[in-house]
Amino acid sequence: EEPAPTLYDRLGKTEGIAKIVDGLIANVGAETQKPGTLMLRSHKPMLDAVNGVNGGAPTDPTRLTRLRNNFIDQLGEATGGPLKYKGMNMITAHTGMKITHNEFAVWREQLEASLVSNQVADADKVALYAIIDKMHGDVVNR
Numbered sequence: 716e717e718p719a720p721t722l723y724d725r726l727g728k729t730e731g732i733a734k735i736v737d738g739l740i741a742n743v744g745a746e747t748q749k750p751g752t753l754m755l756r757s758h759k760p761m762l763d764a765v766n767g768v769n770g771g772a773p774t775d776p777t778r779l780t781r782l783r784n785n786f787i788d789q790l791g792e793a794t795g796g797p798l799k800y801k802g803m804n805m806i807t808a809h810t811g812m813k814i815t816h817n818e819f820a821v822w823r824e825q826l827e828a829s830l831v832s833n834q835v836a837d838a839d840k841v842a843l844y845a846i847i848d849k850m851h852g853d854v855v856n857r
């Protein structure tokens with residue numbers, strides 16, 4: 716008998732998780748362009764490194780790609796897939812950003828919009844949010 720599909724399988728394996736992460740990144744990127752947005756503050760150092768400042772050369776053009784690939788690995792591992800997260804732990808990755816609960820909530824709305832556009836089933840969203848929300852304390856107020 717076949718083993719029950721894991722959350723990793725139900726999300727569409729690495730390809731499905733990559734689409735979710737790319738949707739999140741696109742949504743957060745669009746959010747950082749809005750006037751008065753909460754999301755620019757925490758993301759500005761990374762965006763400056765990727766885009767360069769005042770027409771200057773980027774100092775770290777692959778920084779966002781590394782975050783993307785690390786996030787895919789992290790979710791691919793945490794949902795029961797064969798991927799292995801090799802990035803920083805969540806406390807270290809977010810220390811110094813002083814992310815507020817409110818900023819976390821906006822980021823979570825960007826994730827929600829990606830889950831909706833990728834047609835993730837409600838039960839799978841609940842399972843994914845259980846993973847995400849467990850990390851709230853490691854990400855917020857660091």
Ligand code: HEM
Nearest residue numbers: 757758761778782785786802803808818819822847850854
């Ligand atoms: C549970 C929720 C979250 C998870 C799972 C998560 C995951 C990650 C991961 C895997 C990295 C890359 C670490 C590395 O490359 O070693 C990262 C970096 C980052 N996170 Fe998060 N994150 C979360 C919430 C947030 C929130 C709410 C914000 C801001 C509103 C945020 C902003 C950032 C930024 C700006 C970086 C890039 C660091 C840099 O390269 O400068 N994260 N996050």
